[in-house]
Amino acid sequence: MLQDKTLIDEIKKLIASARETTIRSVDFQRTLLYWHIGERMFNEEQKGKERADYGTYLVKHLSEALQPEFGSGFSYRNLNWYRQFYKTFPIVSALRTQLSWTHYKTLIGFDDKDKIDYYIAETVKNNWSVRQMERQVNSQLFERLLLSNDKESVLAVARNEQLPTRPEEIIKDPMVLEFLGLRRESAYYEKDLEQAIITHLQDFLLELGNGFSFVARQKRIHLEGDDFFIDLVFYNRLLQCFVLFEIKTHKLTHEDIGQLQMYVNYFDRVEKVEHEKPTIGVLLCADKNNAVVRFSLPEDNKTILASQYKVILPTEEQLLNEIKKEIDLINEQQTN
Structure with missing residues (x-):
């Protein structure tokens, strides 16, 4: 039988x-x-x-x-x-045979050939449905990745011509979480945002991008009688490392950064095995001061990132403003 x-x-x-x-x-x-x-x-x-x-x-x-x-x-x-x-x-x-007419229809009329090439490469690589590709286009995924990367690197990773080596090549800032169904003006706790992410885990993994898999929620750490809990733990097979997420529904503080640094240190010293790369920590926050983030971390920091989340799709104008602020910040750093 x-x-x-x-x-x-x-x-x-x-x-x-x-x-x-x-x-x-x-x-x-x-x-x-x-x-x-x-x-x-x-x-x-x-x-x-x-x-x-x-x-x-x-x-x-x-x-x-x-x-x-x-x-x-x-x-x-x-x-x-x-x-x-x-x-x-x-x-x-x-x-490409993997793309339907509706896929192509979504891309028709884009002026930027690199943008078209990126979405085609990512759709083929990830087997995106039409709905998934439309969501990525509407959330300006390509432009968000360009906030912390050069265009050549973004396209090379999408085409499998190179593997990502830096967390900035994968972790987006801002992250768009409109699929959670939360209202921008509503009051909600960090546990509410965390529960919404778990409920919509498949969509959250799509937003995170290539190579992520879910490991744990509220991961307990016991340190000499004191217990601590990491909100979300993921693993990225491309970067070959753990990625820890701490959720903050308030404006980021230097205390938040110190807390996440402790979690990253713990994973590096206890959880990580020899062949794996250093653990990455991501502070998913409602708002942040980039200067506070910069001065709360060592100059050679490569493992702690702050990513602002948005619960509604940003407009193209809003995204351009984000890019301008990022460019101004880079210019200011170079001047100093």
């Missing part, structure tokens, strides 16, 4: 795998169709380039001819999408 169940489970997996492969194949053929339609429209449009409104006329004419027979996929709006698809991705051999 046990053998029958094993056989049935194996066949079910084969069927599920074949279905997934078929769906992906059909979707990619649809993507190729839209690309070729866009290419044909674009080339035809160039022939009538003396007439500035020829492109609009062409799309309208094609829509009227195709939509009655082939449906809403060939509406005026969708045909414009196909034309823009070709203009954004002009090399058909560069299209």
